Amino acid sequence: MTTQAEIAPGVLQVTDRKSARAFVDTHIVPYADAYDRQGRVPEELLERMTAAGLWAPFLPRDTGGGGMDLVTLGEVHEEVGRGCSSVRSLLTVHTMVSWAVQRWGSPAQREQWVPALGRGDVLAAFCLSEPGAGSDASGIASNVVEKNGGWVLNGVKKWITNGQRADLFLVFARTATSIGAFLVPRDTPGVEVTPIEDVLGTRASMIAEISFRDVALGPDALLGPSGFTAGMVLTGTLDLGRYSVATGSVGIIQAALEACAAYASRRTVGGSLLKDLPLIQAKLSDMVTDARAARLLVAEAGRLKDAGEASTIMATWVAKYFASTAAARHASEAVQIHGANGCGHDYPVARLYRDAKVMEIIEGSNEIQRITIAGQAEREII
Amino acid sequence: MSANAKEQILDFVRARYPQAEIDETQDIFALGFVNSLFAMELVMFIEKTFEVTIPNDELKIDNFRSAETMSELVDRLSPARV
Numbered sequence: 001m002t003t004q005a006e007i008a009p010g011v012l013q014v015t016d017r018k019s020a021r022a023f024v025d026t027h028i029v030p031y032a033d034a035y036d037r038q039g040r041v042p043e044e045l046l047e048r049m050t051a052a053g054l055w056a057p058f059l060p061r062d063t064g065g066g067g068m069d070l071v072t073l074g075e076v077h078e079e080v081g082r083g084c085s086s087v088r089s090l091l092t093v094h095t096m097v098s099w100a101v102q103r104w105g106s107p108a109q110r111e112q113w114v115p116a117l118g119r120g121d122v123l124a125a126f127c128l129s130e131p132g133a134g135s136d137a138s139g140i141a142s143n144v145v146e147k148n149g150g151w152v153l154n155g156v157k158k159w160i161t162n163g164q165r166a167d168l169f170l171v172f173a174r175t176a177t178s179i180g181a182f183l184v185p186r187d188t189p190g191v192e193v194t195p196i197e198d199v200l201g202t203r204a205s206m207i208a209e210i211s212f213r214d215v216a217l218g219p220d221a222l223l224g225p226s227g228f229t230a231g232m233v234l235t236g237t238l239d240l241g242r243y244s245v246a247t248g249s250v251g252i253i254q255a256a257l258e259a260c261a262a263y264a265s266r267r268t269v270g271g272s273l274l275k276d277l278p279l280i281q282a283k284l285s286d287m288v289t290d291a292r293a294a295r296l297l298v299a300e301a302g303r304l305k306d307a308g309e310a311s312t313i314m315a316t317w318v319a320k321y322f323a324s325t326a327a328a329r330h331a332s333e334a335v336q337i338h339g340a341n342g343c344g345h346d347y348p349v350a351r352l353y354r355d356a357k358v359m360e361i362i363e364g365s366n367e368i369q370r371i372t373i374a375g376q377a378e379r380e381i382i
Numbered sequence: 383m384s385a386n387a388k389e390q391i392l393d394f395v396r397a398r399y400p401q402a403e404i405d406e407t408q409d410i411f412a413l414g415f416v417n418s419l420f421a422m423e424l425v426m427f428i429e430k431t432f433e434v435t436i437p438n439d440e441l442k443i444d445n446f447r448s449a450e451t452m453s454e455l456v457d458r459l460s461p462a463r464v
């Protein structure tokens with residue numbers, strides 16, 4: 001009889017927050033600053049994540065997945081985000097693509113990709129942004145034309161998380177009538193990956209620019225419907241990505257809080273521990289409160305997803321807006337509480353500060369979130 | 383069943399767009415407020431409320447134009463009821 005090795009003390013698989021916490025504390029927290037400096041997540045951790053079943057545990061059991069509900073998935077992503085936003089970013093984009101193939105794929109596409117995505121044998125990246133278009137997805141210039149019963153793709157995608165490492169790209173491109181989503185294996189001729197180094201935050205998330213030159217794709221490359229509902233592939237996929245980023249932002253607040261609580265209990269100024277100074281206490285109390293509030297908003301969005309409620313989409317916007325702005329605020333205060341130590345390499349808060357800023361830009365920037373939330377404000381009249 | 387479905391769909395659309403005057407045959411796309419967010423919500427609402435799964439080949443704009451066409455879609459996708 002073979003027994004599966006423990007991936008962390010007492011943990012065989014990541015199945016919930018507790019096992020995720022143990023995995024993250026063992027394999028991610030001690031190394032996150034090193035990943036940040038090296039600008040990449042090592043293969044060894046990616047393999048451990050595969051062994052832990054972390055890549056897409058929400059996929060249905062009949063596809064080899066774990067059937068994890070989305071509230072629990074959010075808790076797992078929060079824990080990973082507490083340890084390292086770069087690793088959480090890899091999970092986010094992989095989650096988005098895995099979900100999209102499961103939700104919108106034909107039986108053949110699902111059979112080809114879902115089990116491998118679920119195991120983590122194939123890692124995926126989400127390719128929407130371009131040098132000339134980010135917030136406004138309708139401004140993308142990448143295009144496909146139908147040829148010989150298949151498709152030919154041309155264009156450039158920029159800021160692609162895990163673009164350096166991913167095996168499969170979900171690429172959004174203009175068709176004759178709308179925007180379509182296309183599954184493009186990395187090794188397809190005409191695909192060229194150029195690493196983007198030295199970004200402000202999530203520095204280890206292996207970001208790349210990817211160009212597609214006359215990339216010939218089969219008819220089965222198109223994911224989901226074309227026409228008006230093609231936009232839904234994008235909306236649904238971004239919704240899940242936004243949810244994951246919201247959970248990761250809660251993880252940043254929690255990490256800031258834990259770092260500050262520990263530091264403030266040791267550091268003295270003028271004979272007092274920092275934690276006894278009223279101005280520092282005010283900052284810590286706001287971190288505690290916002291961590292709880294953000295976690296509840298995220299959990300509510302997850303609960304609505306599990307229930308299949310349409311209102312999850314707005315709930316996710318609100319959760320991501322609250323959590324990402326709170327993360328940026330508290331990561332900044334965390335640096336402040338650490339003083340000069342907050343600016344150096346010996347404490348994680350400088351990384352949290354840089355990572356938190358990114359959360360306000362990706363998966364719908366702050367401005368886009370506010371526009372969207374305000375646009376639906378009349379729904380809140382109860 | 384479909385009269386009821388029509389009403390439920392109309393209630394959902396009206397709740398989202400209280401300013402619009404919509405009846406069951408009104409082309410909601412012609413009103414110009416359907417974006418991909420609302421389209422996704424509409425699909426989720428129909429799947430959840432009527433316990434159906436809308437396959438890709440039914441995700442056509444004509445199926446979603448009005449409460450009437452949406453309730454016809456629901457009828458097509460629902461198992462026969464007694």
Ligand SMILES: Cc1cc2nc3c(=O)[nH]c(=O)nc-3n(C[C@H](O)[C@H](O)[C@H](O)COP(=O)(O)OP(=O)(O)OC[C@H]3O[C@@H](n4cnc5c(N)ncnc54)[C@H](O)[C@@H]3O)c2cc1C
Nearest residue numbers: 126127128129133134135136159160161361362363365367
């Ligand atoms: C670390 C990192 C990882 C990323 N990973 C991915 C990835 O994996 N895949 C992917 O496709 N993309 C990725 N992106 C790109 C990201 O999705 C875009 O940066 C984001 O959508 C914003 O687009 P933009 O940068 O082009 O900004 P723009 O759209 O050019 O916006 C510039 C500024 O104007 C604001 N703005 C835009 N529209 C309005 C408006 N109507 N009113 C007021 N203000 C407005 C924006 O909020 C922003 O502040 C990543 C970006 C970063 C930084």
